[in-house]
Amino acid sequence: MQLLGRLEIKSKQKIIEFLNKEHIGRIASMDRDGFPQIIPMNFVFVNDAIYMHSHTRGEKIENIKRDPKVGFEIDRELEFLPSYFSSPTDASQADTLYISVVIKGYGTIVSKNDEKSMALNALMEKYQPEGGYERITPDMPVVDEVAIIKVVPQTMRGKYKIGQHLDKNARKNLAKKIFERNSSTALETLQIMGFKVTESNLEMVEEPVW
Structure with missing residues (x-):
């Protein structure tokens, strides 16, 4: 629950x-x-x-x-x-x-x-x-x-x-794996999760709270 x-x-x-x-x-x-x-x-x-x-x-x-x-x-x-x-x-x-x-x-x-x-x-x-x-x-x-x-x-x-049920470190680790897998929806998903994506780095810019 x-x-x-x-x-x-x-x-x-x-x-x-x-x-x-x-x-x-x-x-x-x-x-x-x-x-x-x-x-x-x-x-x-x-x-x-x-x-x-x-x-x-x-x-x-x-x-x-x-x-x-x-x-x-x-x-x-x-x-x-x-x-x-x-x-x-x-x-x-x-x-x-x-x-x-x-x-x-x-x-x-x-x-x-x-x-x-x-x-x-x-x-x-x-x-x-x-x-x-x-x-x-x-x-x-x-x-x-x-x-x-x-x-x-x-x-x-x-x-x-979108990862809000995970602690901060686990969320970052998940985001890194999504980034590396690089599916067709990865960039949009990472943005929704609260991450800023650069060529070589991921930065959490906001908590994914709705």
């Missing part, structure tokens, strides 16, 4: 920052036979709610209309830690650094065009920040041609594992 507490993201602002950066989330709803259906979706978090666009018909739409209780999950694998970081032979020592957020809430299908156009514009701003499009207004035909799913969180919990 103590370790789980140290892995929990305490800052709502950090959770929101993570949501704003990630591009794929997964919505879970219950089908008519009582089985969970999980669908990957583009999404935006705005006005304390998750918004997604969808076809006007589909199983997830019917699921939400029938039972509005839904789950929503977002995660990012930061770095796979090979078993040999900890042991030369024990494969069970392999681990992963990650960030994740799990939301439980109520889903609805937005009916008002003002809210639908707001959500569509927010999605475009997130996924196409360079512009190059005409802003959507409530009277445009496209607003009636898509469905907007809204999820209002009842609970929103985040977890992260």
Whole structure:
């Protein structure tokens, strides 16, 4: 329990920052036979709610209309830690650094065009920040041609594992191994862990506390 507490993201602002950066989330709803259906979706978090666009018909739409209780999950694998970081032979020592957020809430299908156009514009701003499009207004035909799913969180919990559960020396040692392994995500992971990377050196510039 103590370790789980140290892995929990305490800052709502950090959770929101993570949501704003990630591009794929997964919505879970219950089908008519009582089985969970999980669908990957583009999404935006705005006005304390998750918004997604969808076809006007589909199983997830019917699921939400029938039972509005839904789950929503977002995660990012930061770095796979090979078993040999900890042991030369024990494969069970392999681990992963990650960030994740799990939301439980109520889903609805937005009916008002003002809210639908707001959500569509927010999605475009997130996924196409360079512009190059005409802003959507409530009277445009496209607003009636898509469905907007809204999820209002009842609970929103985040977890992260970026070395904060280790003492300072162990964290530095882990960072050195990640640096030397030099995966495609290593530099970004080290920055998230609170390290400044130079050509030949690692320097911890901040404690990884969220």
